[in-house]
Amino acid sequence: MIGAVKDQNEILKKLGIASLNPMQMEMADAIANHLEVQLLSPTGTGKTLAFLLPLLSVLDRTVGEVQLLILVPSRELAMQIEQVCRQMGSGFKTNAVYGGRSSSKDRTELEHKPAILIGTPGRVADHIRRGTFSTSYLQTLVLDEFDKSLEVGFADDMSEIISALPQLKRRVLTSATQKLKVPAFVGLSKPFRLNFLSEKTEQLELRQVNCAEEAKLDALLQLLCMQGDKLGIVFCNFRETIDDVSDFLKANSIGHVCFHGGMEQQDRERALLKFRNGSQRLLIATDLAARGIDVPELQFVVHFQLPPKEHEFTHRNGRTARMHSNGFAYVLQAKGEYLPDFMQNLTEAKLHEAPLPPLPVWQTVLVSGGRKDKISKGDIAGLFLKQGGLQMEELGLIELKQDCAFVGVKATQVAALVKATNNSRLKKKKVRVRLI
Helix, strand or coil: CCCCCCCHHHHHHHHCCCCCCHHHHHHHHHHHHCCEEEEECCCCCCHHHHHHHHHHHHCCCCCCCCCEEEECCCHHHHHHHHHHHHHHCCCCCEEEECCCCCHHHHHHHCCCCCCEEEECHHHHHHHHHHCCCCCCCCCEEEECCHHHHHHCCCHHHHHHHHHCCCCCCEEEEEECCCCCCCCHHHCCCCCEEEECCCCCCCCEEEEEEEECHHHHHHHHHHHHHHHCCCCEEEECCCHHHHHHHHHHHHHCCCCCEEECCCCCHHHHHHHHHHHHCCCCCEEEECHHHCCCCCCCCECEEEECCCCCCHHHHHHHHCCECCCCCCEEEEEEEECCCCCCHHHCCCEECCCCCCCCCCCCCEEEEEECCCHHHCCCHHHHHHHHHHHCCCCHHHEEEEEECCCCEEEEEEHHHHHHHHHHHCCEEECCEEECEEEC
């Protein structure tokens, strides 16, 4: 049996969490008493912490090799879990590897082996083939959002990885849907199953907006104006549609960021961090944003194009009305457009004139120094508060990367802050500070 995490309260304090929710507590008990656990729980319920916290207890601090492998379907989810691990401050080295960045950067970071390795199946399989790290001490495997990994074509890589883990003893699978059967190559025999999907989200209101096909963009514009300063996502099925929607919204002075698989990794990361820190309140995205990304609580989602499958509709809606919050999902239906059976009986929403949404109160500042320069969040906060003259309430979210940092700053203070802090010295590095 796994021992309890001794500093659990301290970890929760670092994460800003008062206590575990019921799902997370049941997951901790399940992992403590079973070698195979399958968790089904809606998006936004805290699955990452649910498996990370209890699995810390199975790691051995005297082993200098990878012990826990977490496979995920997207780069964003890999980075999100890596960030949570580091925020927990467990003392176990953690690294994430994924496509979209150089393998040489991976190898440099993996020279000192992490206890916890997070990655997309394709990149992890490549490192195993190259012998970048040993699998001899790897006894615990997590397949996070495993159904999504299978959907996007990672089955062969996942099978190859699992077959290369001779010491594997513990398997944990998580998903936000129960539609997909677990493949035989995962090696489950009699998993303990926790199913929280039956708990309906009563806080979600589904509404339908009717319009003419040629007026769909105009209807979207009007709907977004009605949302005011609320935070939301507009879902499209295709990258080309996102481009069209984005061009239209820019022409009509609606601020937003875009997010889809065709974007460069740096652009995707910056779009999400601006969305997280409040510099932008609207995300135009494909289903890549339906789950597995770290975004704040949303007040609404809009289906500009209708998803063809029910589980895709469910995952999109799962970005709002999370946990105990209320939210709205709007289905934008053009006249004559087919409405799937799982979208029937929606409440009609009437459009009305509304002013343009106000500009965000936050903007994002880039600092050209990060972890590799021994710079901490506290160092940046100190520079901005003391030398930059900010008040605490004018300093927002700080996201620290290996070679840089992104900071949310009240828009009214950005110009003065940049002037006061650009080319300052942090630790031993002279850093540039600029608006992005």
